[in-house]
Amino acid sequence: MMKGCKFNILKGIHVSIALLTLCFLVIMLSPWKNNPFLTTLLLAQQRFRQPSSDLLVDAPYNSSISRSRGGHTEEANKSFLKKEATRTVEHHNSSSSTEPVTTFTSEDNDSDEEELSPQNADCNFAKGRWVADSKRPLYSGFGCKQWLSVMWACRLTQRTDFSFEGYRWQPKNCKMKKFSRFSFLRRMRNKTIAFVGDSLGRQQFQSMMCMVSGGEHIIYVEDAAREYGLVKPRGAKRPDGWVYRFTKTNTTILYYWSASLSDLVPINSTDKASDVAMHLDRPPAFLRRYLHRFDVLVLNTGHHWNRGKFEGNRWVMHVKGKPNENKEFEDIRNAKNFTVHSFVRWLDSQLTSHPRLKAFFRTTSPRHYRNGDWNTGGTCNNTIPLTNGSEVLQDGSNDKVVESAVRGTKVKLLDITAISELRDEAHMSGYSIRPTQSVNDCLHWCLPGVPDTWNEILIAQI
Ligand SMILES: *[C@@H]1O[C@H](CO)[C@@H](O)[C@H](O)[C@H]1NC(C)=O
Ligand SMILES: *[C@@H]1O[C@H](CO)[C@@H](O)[C@H](O)[C@H]1NC(C)=O
Ligand SMILES: *[C@@H]1O[C@H](CO)[C@@H](O)[C@H](O)[C@H]1NC(C)=O
Numbered sequence: 315m316m317k318g319c320k321f322n323i324l325k326g327i328h329v330s331i332a333l334l335t336l337c338f339l340v341i342m343l344s345p346w347k348n349n350p351f352l353t354t355l356l357l358a359q360q361r362f363r364q365p366s367s368d369l370l371v372d373a374p375y376n377s378s379i380s381r382s383r384g385g386h387t388e389e390a391n392k393s394f395l396k397k398e399a400t401r402t403v404e405h406h407n408s409s410s411s412t413e414p415v416t417t418f419t420s421e422d423n424d425s426d427e428e429e430l431s432p433q434n435a436d437c438n439f440a441k442g443r444w445v446a447d448s449k450r451p452l453y454s455g456f457g458c459k460q461w462l463s464v465m466w467a468c469r470l471t472q473r474t475d476f477s478f479e480g481y482r483w484q485p486k487n488c489k490m491k492k493f494s495r496f497s498f499l500r501r502m503r504n505k506t507i508a509f510v511g512d513s514l515g516r517q518q519f520q521s522m523m524c525m526v527s528g529g530e531h532i533i534y535v536e537d538a539a540r541e542y543g544l545v546k547p548r549g550a551k552r553p554d555g556w557v558y559r560f561t562k563t564n565t566t567i568l569y570y571w572s573a574s575l576s577d578l579v580p581i582n583s584t585d586k587a588s589d590v591a592m593h594l595d596r597p598p599a600f601l602r603r604y605l606h607r608f609d610v611l612v613l614n615t616g617h618h619w620n621r622g623k624f625e626g627n628r629w630v631m632h633v634k635g636k637p638n639e640n641k642e643f644e645d646i647r648n649a650k651n652f653t654v655h656s657f658v659r660w661l662d663s664q665l666t667s668h669p670r671l672k673a674f675f676r677t678t679s680p681r682h683y684r685n686g687d688w689n690t691g692g693t694c695n696n697t698i699p700l701t702n703g704s705e706v707l708q709d710g711s712n713d714k715v716v717e718s719a720v721r722g723t724k725v726k727l728l729d730i731t732a733i734s735e736l737r738d739e740a741h742m743s744g745y746s747i748r749p750t751q752s753v754n755d756c757l758h759w760c761l762p763g764v765p766d767t768w769n770e771i772l773i774a775q776i
């Protein structure tokens with residue numbers, strides 16, 4: 315209780331400071347001048363609300379804020395997110411006349427060159443090095459307002475160093491073609507790409523949306539959330555995911571929130587304070603229901619496997635439909651290992667009957683807290699890229715759990731752990747949303763940034 319109260323008082327102060335700073339920013343940031351006031355206001359809310367809770371929820375270990383049940387706890391206030399979703403749709407419609415018809419075909423003269431070369435089929439993309447590239451980033455952190463949460467758009471923060479945007483990953487022994495959104499969309503005609511995981515998965519999803527749209531405002535995208543039951547009525551909690559379709563190629567890109575990749579069922583559905591049965595050996599209902607619609611599936615889990623998250627979310631482990639009795643799972647790492655293995659076994663068995671589906675399990679995204687943890691003053695304020703070297707030369711993954719789970723299955727490893735470990739300078743760091751240096755986000759990444767590379771490595775293997 316005490317902790318919670320302190321947090322709220324602090325939050326109040328932060329919010330006031332945030333509002334002052336915000337007024338300043340609204341005046342300073344000219345691109346916003348053209349937008350209607352409402353948009354600005356919503357951006358403002360997003361600016362200091364969304365990230366704070368998102369950071370805390372994804373920060374491992376003990377959290378001092380209490381949360382609602384059900385695993386839908388990424389953000390504190392969900393009704394405003396509903397508005398955000400509505401706004402996106404309105405946005406599409408309102409400016410339909412401004413869409414340049416040529417958008418899709420300009421630059422569209424590189425032939426479909428991204429075919430998988432035989433050499434790439436069993437090539438380890440995780441081996442290689444970061445190289446400076448003046449053609450980076452792939453989209454603008456100012457421009458991708460349509461898809462990029464302001465909380466992750468470092469260009470919109472007080473940050474002044476952007477060298478982290480200027481690198482690309484060069485695999486050692488495999489070809490990775492320059493990303494072309496046009497040829498990628500053509501290749502993904504009639505296809506659905508699904509990201510399922512925690513907020514790092516959501517970062518990868520937003521990165522993909524920005525890459526595919528080039529960070530330009532485009533209107534040939536429709537909101538297809540309803541087809542996946544992801545639109546909630548007014549006043550309800552925010553949707554558990556987002557679904558967008560690029561209509562010109564009928565390419566659907568979606569994200570579904572599942573932090574643990576286990577099925578979460580409130581034990582008493584009429585009681586808001588009920589514990590939540592976390593079925594470690596049963597994949598989320600959403601995946602069981604919609605798997606047949608996906609052509610590419612990218613999974614991840616990791617940063618919610620700790621005592622603080624379990625308590626905050628009221629997760630109670632269940633196995634075979636009953637409360638868990640296995641003492642080994644008191645060490646949550648064992649429960650995670652069990653879940654990842656069960657999940658991959660299930661998915662592998664499904665792949666036989668879903669031959670067109672390519673499934674990737676993305677390895678853990680590394681944190682970079684130094685001199686403390688997220689809640690004890692840890693920082694990641696180095697701004698000089700690649701101070702710890704630029705190369706990964708090892709063969710195995712640094713994420714042994716995921717690596718061992720997919721071994722011998724048809725589920726592919728999207729190994730980004732060691733690659734991303736070299737990028738301690740590319741996190742949100744102290745430059746978040748709230749104009750205070752007291753919270754450092756050394757877990758999420760600035761966008762554009764490192765998750766763009768995860769997507770390039772993914773695309774090279776699709
Ligand atoms: C979590 O909090 C409890 C009590 O506040 C404390 O005993 C425990 O050491 C904390 N755990 C971690 C990992 O910080
Ligand atoms: C959430 O935000 C909306 C508007 O942004 C506000 O009306 C509502 O009271 C807020 N709810 C909570 C629980 O803070
Ligand atoms: C957007 O436009 C489509 C067709 O032009 C229409 O069906 C839909 O209702 C519009 N959405 C909004 C939010 O205005």
Ligand SMILES: *[C@@H]1O[C@H](CO)[C@@H](O)[C@H](O)[C@H]1NC(C)=O
Binds near residue numbers: 421423424
């Ligand atoms: C595309 O074609 C135009 C004209 O044919 C040419 O000027 C341009 O350099 C080409 N762009 C690329 C990326 O090849």
Ligand SMILES: *[C@@H]1O[C@H](CO)[C@@H](O)[C@H](O)[C@H]1NC(C)=O
Binds near residue numbers: 503504564
């Ligand atoms: C995409 O789907 C449409 C409608 O089912 C079909 O006519 C078209 O040939 C498909 N295109 C490709 C490239 O599969």
Ligand SMILES: *[C@@H]1O[C@H](CO)[C@@H](O)[C@H](O)[C@H]1NC(C)=O
Binds near residue numbers: 504
């Ligand atoms: C879009 O692609 C899906 C398959 O992913 C297909 O069922 C549908 O018919 C396509 N729609 C159009 C308009 O081509």
Ligand SMILES: *[C@@H]1O[C@H](CO)[C@@H](O)[C@H](O)[C@H]1NC(C)=O
Binds near residue numbers: 582583584585586
């Ligand atoms: C579920 O919660 C409701 C409301 O708190 C309560 O009335 C009901 O008895 C509970 N049901 C069970 C089976 O515990």
Ligand SMILES: *[C@@H]1O[C@H](CO)[C@@H](O)[C@H](O)[C@H]1NC(C)=O
Binds near residue numbers: 648651652655
């Ligand atoms: C993870 O689970 C698998 C399958 O149950 C088991 O073979 C492996 O030893 C476990 N790994 C760890 C580190 O516990």
Ligand SMILES: *[C@@H]1O[C@H](CO)[C@@H](O)[C@H](O)[C@H]1NC(C)=O
Binds near residue numbers: 684691695
């Ligand atoms: C980085 O953070 C540490 C505290 O962990 C602080 O001592 C140092 O001055 C900071 N460096 C910069 C450049 O801000």
Ligand SMILES: *[C@@H]1O[C@H](CO)[C@@H](O)[C@H](O)[C@H]1NC(C)=O
Binds near residue numbers: 702735738
């Ligand atoms: C650099 O590498 C060393 C040894 O691998 C490691 O202990 C250290 O934490 C790394 N530093 C950063 C900033 O990643």
